[in-house]
Amino acid sequence: MPKNADQDPATHRVLIANRGEAARRLIRTFRKLEVETIAVYSDADKGALFVEEADFSINIGAAPSNESYLRLDKLIEAGKERSATALHPGWGFLSENPDLATAVESEKWIFIGPTSEQARDLGDKVTARKLAEAAGVPCTPAWSPEKQEHGDAEPSLEDWTRQSEIIGYPLLVKAVSGGGGKGMRIVRDSSALKDAIHSARREALSSFNDDRLFLEKLIEPARHIEVQVVGDGFGDVAILGDRECSLQRRHQKLVEEAPAPHIEKDIRQLMHSAAKNLAISVNYRGAGTVEFLLDSSGENYYFLEMNTRLQVEHPVTEEAYGVDLVELQWLVAIGKKLPSNLDGKSPCAHSIEIRVNAENPSENFIPSTGRLLDCCWPSFEGIRVDSGIRSGDTVTPYYDAMLAKIIATGDSREQAKDRLIQAIDCTSISPLQTSISLGRDLLKSEEFSSGKFYTRMIETDWGEWCSPVIPESWETPLRAMAKKLLTTETKSRKSRQRRRGTCWDNLEGVLP
Amino acid sequence: MNPDRQDHDWKILDWTPPVLFVERNGEQHRFVLTGSANRPRFSWQGHYQTTFEPAREAGNSSVDGSTVSPMPGTVLEIKVQVGDEVSAGEILVVVEAMKMELPVKAPTPGRIQEVLVNVGDSVAQGKSLVVLSGKEQDREEQDREEQDREEQDREEQND
Numbered sequence: 001m002p003k004n005a006d007q008d009p010a011t012h013r014v015l016i017a018n019r020g021e022a023a024r025r026l027i028r029t030f031r032k033l034e035v036e037t038i039a040v041y042s043d044a045d046k047g048a049l050f051v052e053e054a055d056f057s058i059n060i061g062a063a064p065s066n067e068s069y070l071r072l073d074k075l076i077e078a079g080k081e082r083s084a085t086a087l088h089p090g091w092g093f094l095s096e097n098p099d100l101a102t103a104v105e106s107e108k109w110i111f112i113g114p115t116s117e118q119a120r121d122l123g124d125k126v127t128a129r130k131l132a133e134a135a136g137v138p139c140t141p142a143w144s145p146e147k148q149e150h151g152d153a154e155p156s157l158e159d160w161t162r163q164s165e166i167i168g169y170p171l172l173v174k175a176v177s178g179g180g181g182k183g184m185r186i187v188r189d190s191s192a193l194k195d196a197i198h199s200a201r202r203e204a205l206s207s208f209n210d211d212r213l214f215l216e217k218l219i220e221p222a223r224h225i226e227v228q229v230v231g232d233g234f235g236d237v238a239i240l241g242d243r244e245c246s247l248q249r250r251h252q253k254l255v256e257e258a259p260a261p262h263i264e265k266d267i268r269q270l271m272h273s274a275a276k277n278l279a280i281s282v283n284y285r286g287a288g289t290v291e292f293l294l295d296s297s298g299e300n301y302y303f304l305e306m307n308t309r310l311q312v313e314h315p316v317t318e319e320a321y322g323v324d325l326v327e328l329q330w331l332v333a334i335g336k337k338l339p340s341n342l343d344g345k346s347p348c349a350h351s352i353e354i355r356v357n358a359e360n361p362s363e364n365f366i367p368s369t370g371r372l373l374d375c376c377w378p379s380f381e382g383i384r385v386d387s388g389i390r391s392g393d394t395v396t397p398y399y400d401a402m403l404a405k406i407i408a409t410g411d412s413r414e415q416a417k418d419r420l421i422q423a424i425d426c427t428s429i430s431p432l433q434t435s436i437s438l439g440r441d442l443l444k445s446e447e448f449s450s451g452k453f454y455t456r457m458i459e460t461d462w463g464e465w466c467s468p469v470i471p472e473s474w475e476t477p478l479r480a481m482a483k484k485l486l487t488t489e490t491k492s493r494k495s496r497q498r499r500r501g502t503c504w505d506n507l508e509g510v511l512p
Numbered sequence: 513m514n515p516d517r518q519d520h521d522w523k524i525l526d527w528t529p530p531v532l533f534v535e536r537n538g539e540q541h542r543f544v545l546t547g548s549a550n551r552p553r554f555s556w557q558g559h560y561q562t563t564f565e566p567a568r569e570a571g572n573s574s575v576d577g578s579t580v581s582p583m584p585g586t587v588l589e590i591k592v593q594v595g596d597e598v599s600a601g602e603i604l605v606v607v608e609a610m611k612m613e614l615p616v617k618a619p620t621p622g623r624i625q626e627v628l629v630n631v632g633d634s635v636a637q638g639k640s641l642v643v644l645s646g647k648e649q650d651r652e653e654q655d656r657e658e659q660d661r662e663e664q665d666r667e668e669q670n671d
Contacts, residue, residue: 199606202588203613250612358610366583366637367610374546374553376530397584397609426531428544428555437559468557474536477522481534482545482552485527 006085007334009035014112015079016040016054017100018090019069020388021404022312023050026088029326038082040075042068044396050388056082063398066206069093076103086110086333088326092400095309096123096179097208112333114286114308115233121282122306125176126214132303135281137274140293140302141167144176144214160197160215161190167217173197175204176212179307181251183207186218219302221454222293224248225260227275228317230325230342232332233285238343239272240321243313247442249365249458255439255448256313257352258320261413262451264298271301272344278306287314287329296454312355312402315386319351319409350413352420354439356387356404356429358395361438362467368433369395378426382409382419395432403429406436417443437467579616579642581635585609590631592642596624605629605641618644 006012013036016023023039027050030037039054044063051057058078061068068074070093079087087104089095089112101116113119122128126144133139143163145155164171164187173196175183183204185196197213205211228240244260245253260268275290289311291304314325323345332338359365375391387404389395395403406427408420424440442462447453470478525540526533532543547553554561589606592598603615604624626643629635 195603199613206608364582366614367585367612369584369609374530374544374555376544376546376555397586399610401610401612422542424558425542425556426544427558428530428546428553428560430546430553430555430560431562433560434558437557440558467559469559470554470556470561478543478554479552481522481524481532482547482554483549485524485529485532485545486547486549486552 007336009033012036012085012110012334013038013055013083014086014088015075015082015084015109016050016090017069017075017087018093018095019045019399020048020050021386021402022090022092022388024053024388025315025386026090026326027053029324029330030088032324033327033330035086035330038078038084040069040078042398044394044398048388048393049390058082063396065093065398069399072097072100072103075100076107079107079109084109086112088112088329089309091309091312092180096177096307098123110333112286112329114284114288118282118284118286119308122288122308123177125174125178125305128306129303131282132278132306135274135278137278137290137303138301140217140219142214142216143167145212157194157197161193163215164190164193167215170218170220172216172218173200173213174216175200175208175210176214177208177210178204179208179305181248183213184251219293219295220456221296222246223260223453224253224291224304224455225263225271225294225301226289226291226311227271228311228314228325229275229279229284229288229290230328230332230338231279231284231286231288232336232338233283234337235280235283236338237276237279237284238338238345239276240317240323240325240342240345241347242268242271243311243316245313246453246455247448247458248455249361249435251455253313253355254357254435254458255352255354255442256316257350257413257416258316259347259350262298263294267294267299267301274301274303278303285332287325293455312405313353315384315405315407316351316353319384319407320347320349321345322348349409349411350416351407351409352413352416352443353405353407354420354424354436354443355402356406356427357401357435358403358429358432359401359435360433360467361435361465362433365435367397367401369397370432371395372429372432374428374430376426376428377404378406378423380419380423380426382416383407383423384409389429403434417448433467438462438465441465441468579604579619579640579644581605581607581637581639581641582614582616583607583609584637585614585635587629587631587633587635587641588613590627590629592624592627594624594627598622598624598644604644607635607641616641620644 015038016026027037037054039051039057040060041051042063060074094100098116098120101111101119104111170188173185183200185200187193187196201211223246227242231237242260243258245256247255289307292301294301358368360368371394377385384407389403406423408416410416424436521537523535530544530546532545544555585607588608592604598618599621602618605616607614622644625645629641
């Protein structure tokens with residue numbers, strides 16, 4: 001434990017090493033805990049909500065993330081300048097980079113996450129697989145070059161090809177430091193291997209500053225099921241259920257839910273135990289996620305990786321199990337023990353999340369960027385929105401496409417689903433196109449209801465999907481209604497001052 | 513269903529700005545209605561509507577079958593040089609945005625006539641990256657260019 005791990009929140013100030021939605025989510029809990037926060041921001045995020053909401057803020061550089069959010073030196077410098085005592089990495093960016101944990105440890109600040117050693121071992125997918133095997137967790141066949149340090153002789157294409165034949169196609173070329181599908185390519189036959197290695201290596205280098213790769217047998221069709229763990233670093237590990245995250249595009253999750261539906265009770269139990277054994281075997285500290293693939297028989301599960309950070313989809317666990325994972329992270333980071341009733345807690349609700357990604361699902365998910373005219377979120381029972389944007393913001397191509405998440409919770413899966421569909425119907429992020437229109441149809445699909453979905457379902461079966469379009473014949477009546485309603489609305493607020501950040505900010509310049 | 517009837521059958525069930533809840537022929541729909549009376553904006557089923565026309569086809573910005581940038585981003589790699597013969601589906605240029613790589617592939621077999629960008633360039637969506645000409649078309653175009661040049665020369669001489 002760092003020597004200044006004082007347990008009084010008032011003595012702490014946390015640097016939020018993230019942006020947008022993630023930064024806002026973290027600030028919310030620290031505000032509740034009465035811990036001060038420092039936001040860091042790039043030139044592109046000057047006017048962002050999370051910058052306003054933090055107690056302190058500091059510019060750390062130009063818009064591209066490798067000149068700002070990925071600059072370890074600038075983060076540490078910012079923390080020193082504003083007297084940080086702790087750092088929360090969020091997810092993405094440097095959250096799984098062990099050098100961040102190391103740098104924070106050497107400043108004698110608290111790293112709200114695992115120890116640098118745990119981050120290094122589990123973040124290295126090859127080492128993580130070895131640890132999992134040692135803890136008795138089932139793994140898929142794989143191969144990694146013996147020595148792969150920077151500057152070492154690269155294994156030849158012949159080596160890669162020979163090992164691929166041994167594992168058998170289809171397989172995955174994966175970045176050793178990968179995550180979020182970056183630096184990962186599916187290879188179905190030897191002809192595609194060379195290009196896959198080349199592009200995976202480049203993407204791995206630009207995303208993780210580590211171009212080491214390995215091969216892994218591809219299990220398909222498979223479901224992606226993950227188990228939430230929280231360890232206190234004293235050997236105590238709590239399991240907070242599981243999540244179903246099979247609905248993905250480009251290996252990135254789109255719809256997630258907790259608890260995972262349609263899993264045999266004993267298989268679920270085995271996955272929970274496997275996750276717990278792995279976490280205990282490394283004396284894990286912090287929140288982590290053990291990811292598994294569940295094959296189509298529903299009986300065989302394989303270790304995929306362990307994420308040593310809070311996950312994007314953590315809200316579904318929070319809503320289904322009634323916990324605040326950021327608060328739990330903070331507790332164990334300052335050296336407190338886990339609450340005794342936490343492990344094996346039963347879900348009190350069912351929760352489903354849709355990611356609001358700025359991308360056009362009708363056009364192969366190409367990014368949709370630009371200035372937001374509207375940012376209208378649903379607000380009714382059972383709905384939580386974690387968002388980093390507001391009307392008038394500009395969505396730039398510099399960062400991840402995820403703008404927000406809509407999380408719907410209900411007594412049953414059916415109720416959560418119905419609420420989420422209604423929530424999507426009450427959302428507008430115009431004029432950008434987002435992933436939620438596709439998400440709506442996925443939620444309404446037979447596959448979703450029956451649980452017969454798998455990780456590549458969107459790419460395989462939904463490739464021809466088109467966005468819903470208002471029928472032409474509706475135009476006249478809709479315009480007439482709009483004219484009437486919006487005129488009345490304008491009149492009724494004529495005397496009121498315009499509020500900032502609502503849909504009624506008329507950004508087209510037609511002012512009342 | 514009588515199509516003439518449908519325009520008269522709209523009933524507003526609720527208007528809690530910006531959500532408009534209506535019933536039409538027994539079916540209920542929610543719209544998010546924003547903008548101004550003269551320029552309303554509609555989102556329906558999570559999708560923002562720019563027009564009421566049938567869905568626009570991906571056209572020029574489609575990922576496969578074009579030589580324009582499918583999205584705003586940065587040119588990461590140029591895989592071809594002027595004069596290269598490429599087959600359909602061969603990767604010409606790799607564009608990156610939001611940490612995502614998108615290959616721009618040759619829509620047809622042909623020869624690279626011109627590369628319009630450099631590695632590291634920022635490109636807008638729809639920006640032409642590579643000029644690709646089909647083999648026969650190629651020859652025709654060269655002929656035409658030569659004719660143009662001859663004509664220009666002649667005009668200049670006349671001046």
